[in-house]
Amino acid sequence: MSTDDVYALMARSQELPYGEARTVLVEDALRRAEAAGDEVLAFHVRVRLTDAYRYGGEPAKAFATFGRTLAEHDRDPARFDETHSLLWQMKAAVSSLTLFPEIPLDRAYAVLEDMERRYKAAGHSLQAVYHYRNVVARHIGDGSADEWYLKWRAAERDDLSDCEGCDPTGMARHLVEAGRYEEAFEIAAPVLSSRLSCNEQPQSIQTALLPVYLRTGRGEQAADAHRRAYRVHRARLADLSDIAEHLEFCAVTGNEARGLEILQRHLGWLDRAPSAHADMEFSAAAALVLDRVAAAGHGAAAIRRPAADGRAAADVPLPELHTELAERATALADRFDARNGTSHQGDRVRATLAAEPVAGFVPLAAHHRRPAPASVPPPVPQNDLTSVDDLGELLDLVDRRRADNDLDGMRAAWRRFDAVAETTEPTPPQKARRLDGRGVEHAVDGDGHGAVACWEEAARLFAELGDETRRHRTLGRLGALRIDLGDDGGLEQVIASAGHLAAHPGEDGDATAALLRLATAYVRFDRPADALAALDEIVPDDAPDRAGELWFLRGQALLQQGGTDEAAAALRRSIDAARTSGEPETVASPGLLLARILARREEGPDEETFALLDEVIAALPGPSPMRASAHSERGLAFLAADRPADAVADLAEAIAAWTAQGAHEQAVRLRVDLAAAYLSTGRNFEAAEVAEEALPNLDGDAGQRCRLILAHAQKGMGEEDAAATFASLAEDAARDGRHDAVAHFLDEAAGVLTALDKDAQAAERFAEAAESYEKAGDPYGLVRTRRRAAMCLFWSGDADKALTAMDTARAALAGLPPDNEPARIWETALVSYDQARILAQVGRLPEAASHASAAADGFTTLDETDAAEEATRLHADIRSALS
Structure with missing residues (x-):
């Protein structure tokens, strides 16, 4: 067995996060070191394996490796010299011993005693010893934990103390268990904004502070700490x-x-x-x-x-x-x-x-809606009606209050009617009108099917009574509601109602109301010509108070016919009418539709668009689907106008509102836009979190867009997961045969890996990207990724493979198009410069000097002064080594 294999495996392991894959490589390295008979190398690998077991989630296995390396060190400290690492690992050994109930507690105390002896002998502070005596005391609930805590805080820190993040984390945990939350916050606060490079930070201190934040009124900080820390954990x-x-x-x-x-x-x-x-x-x-x-x-x-x-x-x-x-x-x-x-x-x-x-x-997060408390309906006022005992008078009062949109007053009148009806038998017409009223109550309460049942029976009773006006009023409402419930058969009832009431108007406004309802139904069924015909039957002077609604429906119908400018003109008239009506909320519907039209023009949203959306939102102070729609539109308009920072608040509010209303599909779609807005403003963490919330509910193009946002957010945070996300996008593109996209995503994945010093993995990705660039017919991408693959191999310690890969990059230069001389010179100079670096490293100095000189000449030709100076310095260094 070659010890080179051991070093190669250890180098590869360093590129992997702690976990099973890394542990397997270190275990393999240990087997090879032992097989090679190199005891010292095996010792050093075993020390690293202890860390791999601990941080990889197998602390029980670390007992054996730690015990053996400590014994070997004690037997021959000069030969097996990792004193600092072993003293550091003793701390983890103590805390790990408490985590397994089958291990006697005496072993933890014995290690503590040995730890204290060794620290004293080496001249170290006992700060870490006191820390871990506190850990054991807290584990068993011993009162001495406070004593050890005070000694721990008072002792001087040294290079065996836990890092500047882990030390206050432990102190905060002690104080939290004692209920001393403000003290815990004061200890942790100074390091919260520090850049902590420890494997356990900053996620550990963020997690330790969760109960502190909650019990000191810092809810937003608690939420942020939870999301950031859990993302790592x-x-x-x-x-x-x-x-x-x-x-x-x-x-x-x-x-x-x-x-x-x-x-x-x-x-x-x-x-x-x-x-x-x-x-x-x-x-x-x-x-x-x-x-x-x-x-x-x-x-x-x-x-x-x-x-x-x-x-x-x-x-x-x-x-x-x-x-x-x-x-x-x-x-x-x-x-x-x-x-x-x-x-x-x-x-x-x-x-x-x-x-x-x-x-x-x-x-x-900002887009998470606080649950609304259960609404308790206010008591219905009845005192002003207790003296009214005439059922006819009460029915007339209902009609007046319904006309005034006084729903509470209408309900109060019905309650009084029902009370009087217990002792005074209503006439058949009164019974029919009361049944019609019950339908109204059901509709207001959101019970559509209950309303349908009442109105069907009321219409039947009015027919029996020969009251065709009331019958057709009821039929119009019934038909419209059936349409809302998905029953297309309701259209015939709306048509019949409008036909009768237009021919026999009855009370003022009956015909107008019926025709507006009919036009609404035609718009619903995408029959704009019929809708416009119904609206043309309305005499404007007969319904001045409904002009806004009339022009709104005309605008909708014109838009369905494709007349955007005509529709916009009609909607502006609707808005003008609404503004003068004394009911500002009626601006919302036409204002929102006009804003949508303006925002989707080729030139994009303008100031009128934003002014309209501002007006709509101001007109709707309470939660409603239309307000949620307005926030959605304004957020998307800000995005379209390249104002992502302004878009965030509206999109977050819209998502919260849609979620609260159970409209999860709308909320999911907008999460992708919110993630895009966060990404565009450099808020990578928020972008990643929101994208990950949306992803499980997306597929197709929306899912790919969301993953692309996630990949760039992960890249912005320096997360290795970005490489995997880009790779998954490359897999999707490969299934579609889009070689250019495959190459781009693999190139991105490789860039992420090389930025994280995962050079061996990056080399593989660059090589795969090069293959795709070749298939896509992109000679520049081919040269660049072959060159970068070679350099990653070089940085990973495999110079021979790096030279071979660089040769393929040089060969690819021949494929660069001749009509772009500057680009060809630039790529050639880069290859020459990097090739010189590799050749110099392996001792092939004459060749290296030649390539460095060529690189300097190429950069100079392009007036790339900095690059030319760097290549010239490299050439001089090589020439110096030659002499």
Whole structure:
């Protein structure tokens, strides 16, 4: 076995995040080092394997590797010299020993004693020792935790102290357990804005502060900390305990749906939990989430349990899973308490299972709607009607109040009618009118089918009574409602009503109302010519108070016919009429439609568009679908006008409003636009979060657009996941045969990887991108990605493959089109410069000098001064090495 293989495997492992894949590579490296008989190399690999086990979610395995490396070091410190690493790993060994109830607590104390001895002998501060004595004391609920905390804070920090993020995190956890929330915040606050490079930060301190934020009135900070920290934790099995804290946070802040989503994502991790303690904490928090979900009225739901250990995936009833998890957490707590000789872990589990909501509902983002409290209808005023005992007079009062849109007054009159009717028998006409009124009440309450039943019977009774006017009034309402309910047969009733009332107007406004209702129905059925014909029958002077509605319907019909300018003119007349009507809310419908027309013109939205939308929103102070539509339109108009920062607030409000109304399809579509707005303003985190909310409900072009936004947001945050997202977009493009898109997305993926120093992986992606550029007929992309693949191979330590890859890049230069000389010279100079660097590294200095000189000449030809100077310096360095 070659030790070169060991170094190559270790180098590859460094490109991977902690987890199973990285651990497997380090284990393989250890086997090869042992097979090669290199004890020192095996020792160093074993030290790295301890970290891989710990951060990869297998702390139990770290006991063996740590114990062996410590023993080897003690046997021959000069030969096995990783003193600092081993002293650092002792801290993790102490805390890990507490996480398994089958390990006697004495072992943790023994390691603490050994740790203190070694730290003193090496001249280190005991600050870290006091820290981990506090950890053990807090684990068992021992009162000495306060004493160790004070010593910990007072001791001087040194290079074995936990990092500037982890140290205050531990202190904050101590203070949180003691209920000292403001003190915890004061300790953590100074580092919250620091750039923390530790593997565990800043997500650990953000998670530790969740209860602090909640109990000190900092709800927005709590929501932000939850979303940012969980985003990191969710990919790490080792962080299962932290994920449990996020589950509890969701359960106590009214975010049961989010908690259920997290539970479902990680439920399968219980089968490979990093420790019994993490298992216990996750199980307890998950049970709490399920309890909250049931309390919210979803106790009949089923939870998908992933397949594991030979068990097939299955849906488990929520109550059954809740009981299982609660019992699992309690049983584990009993084992810890038996080992520890205290009830502390059991007390913590019981507190979690019984946790009550904290701080009310905490919206996790601007577009998350705070649940509206259950509305309690105000008492219907009846005092002014108690003296009215005449049923006819009450019916006339109903008609007057209905005409005035006084719904409360109308209901009060009906209640009085019903009370009087208990002692005074209504006449048949009065019964029919009361039944018609019940239909109105059902319609106002949103009970369409109840209204239909009442109006059908009322129309029948009016027919029997020979009251054709009232019958056709009722038929018109009945037909319109049937259409709203999806019953196209209602159109015939609307037509009959309008025909009769136009020929026999009856009371003032009957004919106008019927014809407007008919025009509305024709617009609904996309029959604009019939709608315009119905509107032409209306005598404007007969309905001055309905001019706004008339012109609005005319505008809709004209728009259906394709007459955009004519429609806009009609809508402007409707808006003018609405403005003079004394009812500002009537501006909303025509104003919103006109704004949509203006926003979709080729030149895009203008100032009139925004002024109209401002007016519409101002006219609708309360929640409504139309207000949600107006915010949607204004947000999209801001996006179209390249004002994404202005779009954010409107899109967030629209999503919140649609979600509150149960219109999830509209909310999902707008989330993609909101994500785009966030991305355009550099708010990558928010863009990624919103895109991920939308993705599960999208497919096709919308899904691809959403993933593209997500990929760029992930890239902006420096997340490795961006490479995978770009790669998935490349797979989609490949299925469609779009080689240019495949090449672009693979190029992006490679760029992400090389920015993260994942050079071996980046080289593979650049090579794949080059193949696609070749298929797409893009010679420039081909040269560039072959060259970058070569450089990534070079940076990953594989100079031989890098030289071969660079040769392919040089060969591709021949395919550059001759009609663009500057581009050809630029690409050739870049290849020459990078090729010189690789050749110089492998000792082929004469060739390197020649390529460096050629690069300098090419850059100089293009007047690229900085690049030419850099190439000249490289050439001089190579010439110096030659001499």
